[in-house]
Amino acid sequence: MHNFSYLLTLLPLLGFAVTGLIYLIRKDNALSNSMEKIIGGFSSLMIFLPFVLTLVLINGLSEAPASPQLLKLYTWIAAGSLDLSITYRLDSLSLLMSLVVTGVGFLIHLYSLGYMHKDPGFVRFFSYLNLFIFSMMNLILAENMVLMFLGWEGVGLCSYLLIGFWHEKSFDGVKISSTGEAANKAFIVNRIGDFAMLVAMFWIFKQIDSLSFSSILQNTQSFDPQAIFWITLLIFIGSTGKSAQIPLFVWLPDAMAGPTPVSALIHAATMVTSGIYLIARLSPLFLIAPDTMMIIAYVGVLTAFFAATIGLVQNDIKKVLAYSTVSQLGYMFLALGIGAFSTAIFHVVTHAFFKACLFLGSGSVIHAMHEEQDIRKMGGLFKVMPSTAITFLLSSLALAGFPLFSGFFSKDAILSFTFGAHQPVLYALGLLTALLTAFYSMRLFSLTFLGQPRWSEGKHPHESPAIMTLPLWILAILSFLGGLIGLPATIQEHNIIDTWLSASVSLPDFHLSHSVEWVLIGISSVVAISGVSAGLWIYTKQPALITTLHKQFLLLYKILINKYFVDELYHQLITTPVRQFSKHVCLWVDTTIIDGIIHTIGKATIVIGSQLRELQQGLIQNYAFVMTMGILAILSFLLIKIIV
């Protein structure tokens, strides 16, 4: 069966090619309803089929031996000792990711059929989505770093195209006023990360003369220890770009300029987890770089914490979710940093469910509210859109880590392992962040769906059509039940996901006694429950308390609402100086120094020339004319001589 696995990438590519061609022919003209159904349906099918194929492959793999299956299509780039091929690696890790990407991807395609209905860019949108899935599948199925990088930059391109999808729309960000600028920011910040990733690849190639994952994983011992530190660190820096960690997280909140299904698919469920996937893929290499691991853990937990604090005060429904994504990705890096690779992937999976559901839910709300995104102008939506509200609640509870919801199990596993790794500081910060998370998710839910309506008279919010609520329900159920694949050891000694991933990812090796683990589960539960109840209580019963708090801690509030002024800082420290340097130094060197010298030489020639000649006609033109004739004569002479 695995011989057909190239269809995993080929079908989305076909979808892109067909829809892309239709776009080029039809341009941005609205389609008829039936055409929309045919084209959108075809595009969705090109994702559904790979989903089914992944299921079949997973079924096959669970019976087959643990070693990865490699499928080589052809040699891509070969020169010297560099030999890169288009080879796909099918193992438990890549297939699990493939399941999430095609599964969630398909649901979001379905949802988009409703969300993008009547949008003039309908076809273009679906072609970009297909291209995204194609790139993402290459990223996770690649057997070598460079093919992975093709997917890596490919998803970045799609992210760019989709953030700027409504290119005429304005967008309110720091130093940014249009969706196009937000798209540029995403691409450029990601490129900074990609620069590190490129250097990491060069370094690996220098070390072992190969860039295939198999060689890297088999030859971890042949790396120079010093090089390992730098290579792993560079890969991590690359990951901070794509996966929005400190210091490169700044693009993700602005990426919300894109249509909401895109935020769900690319900027929550799949693309932003690429960095986590990659580090898990290379887990044996990272395990022998303890310094890098420590850096990853700290950057992860700090990102989780700071992003959560920003999420506390934002008023744009999508911005809150964006910072929450940054924060949850931070948890995943924390897990990677302490060596709990499979747990990080577990959180990737549960997060994909509940965050996709949250974003799609927010899209449903935004649709109903006629493009309104400010939660201060919402409230009381529970009654008018019950499906959206209930699914939003379920996924919010998963995000909050409420006991028994999927997010509870994955987050608790991360915290328990952090405790088990004897990292009290990391543990404390992680726990604190969990409290904040529970609080802001309920703040968001309360302000949006509960209380009195605060929207203007003219608006008549309504529930979204079934094509949009069906994906919401499926994702909400998964957000609730998804935790079953990763039950704690106190309940199930070897849970499903660890067992499944053991063939391709290093497993954590710290053991906690069952009693300690029960205590930790208890703490996590208490934290989540108190955060949830506090959030609900304050935002439904005590709205006055919030204004008092804002006034009391005005400075802190200002800092948080302005996101710690990081964008402004980068602008002052990097963007402006580079521009100034180019404008004042480089341009000056070019026009004054270099050209100055050239002009002097030129003038000198002309002065000498005019002394030699009486006639003041164009000196060089004359030379040139004579030379042309001369050269022409010689060439003709050559030609005639050769022929005769």
Place this chain on the structure above:
Amino acid sequence: MILTLTIFLPLIFGILVFGVKKERVELQKWIALTGSALTFGLSLFLFTQYSSQASFQFEHLALHNWLGQTFDTAYRVALDGFSMPLFLLTGFLFPLTIIGSWNDINHNNREYLFLMLMLETGVLGVFAATDLFLFYLFWEAMLIPMYFIIGLWGGKSRIYAATKYFIYTLSGSLLMLIGIIYIGYLGAGENAGVFTTDYQKLLELNLPLDQQLWLFWIFGISFFIKVPLFPVHTWLPDAHTEAPTAGSVILAGVLLKMGTYALIRFNLTLFPLASHEFSMLIAILSIIGIIYGALLALVQTDIKRLVAYSSVSHLGFVVLGLFAFTTEALQGAILQMVNHGLSTGLLFMLIGMIYSRRHTRFISEFGGIKKTMPVFTSIFLITTLASVGLPGLNGFVGEFLILSGSFKSLNYGSYAYAILASLGVVLSVVYMLPMIQKVFHGKITNDANRTLKDLNPRELMVSVAFVFFMVWIGVAPGGFLNISEHASEQLLERLSKSHMQSSMATFNPN
């Protein structure tokens, strides 16, 4: 013989163009197009006969001793792995350029077409010549028509640009002439005491280091100007910006490659020790070029000038790759010459298309034209992505090979070169994307852009031809890398051999 025919076919058609009445402009264009298309056909035919394992092929010797018995100078042409890709690229670009700028020239059409075709013969000759004196002739033969194309059909400051181009290039090539004469006398040692400019005989020369050191620059300056390498690049932005569209495409597409090609053909091959000696200096200049070119592109207000500066940056990668002395980097550099010809060539072509509609190239004049020209926008974006090295398109393959080869290069001996050069990868999006944003996205604010027409079939055909190869090389570069593989390995062997001999000589003076 067929190679000779290929080289001179454009010139013959150029003369034919003059046989047509001045008023019959369309016919003149069709003749020119036929000539260049036939030339491309012939170069493709040559390629089908080409063997990637042999060195010089399709050799044609004529006019032996045409400057007298005491001079072993002749008409010698042949193709090998280094010249074949560029020969094909030239054949490919000229007909497309003629189609692409079909309606751009509105006076002295005959003269213009004649010069274009003469230029093509000059360029093809440069790539095919295996006699140094002949090489020099073709090199000059290409300089002149380009001078006139810029000076007669260029933009507002065309005279300034053309003069600058002329002074720069001519001063370089005069030095080269001196070098050729000098090396011709040195070659006498390998040629029974007779002065020779036969490249294949000169290959036997083992020049001592001190002679190589200055010959390296005598030849090199001309090539570095042509590439152009920092700091002798300032002719390029003016020439590219002022030249008519066809001129810019050809300049970027093939003329710059003559510089990098000649560096391989002469500097690396004939002066391996000096190349080794100066490689770090050249690498530093290349890296300055990469970053400096990118920074200058960042602050341009004219789209064409922006792309012109990006060329300085891109060609820096090529030169860096040449002097790394690894197969990966050398192969990458050769491929990148073709890549740059395709992507920057098409960028200039596209800028020409928008210029012919709006008669301006200032970024601020545009905005939101995605709405009126969606197909044009898509093609411009794909080309930009190729240019910034997005994997899956051609630019990435070249850049990746160059940088990974430079990183592992023992010749450079430090990772710093490749790491600094990789910054160019970041900067490329920093200067390209905001331009894309300002020109294509957002709302239309300038009424003149509301009625723009999207690409017509002629323009679309030309663009698609370029894009086709950009995707092909990006997805499956094997066939292209293959062309130069043997030649690259031979050259690297030669470089390491000469280096080993010389270090043994210094190690053991007895």
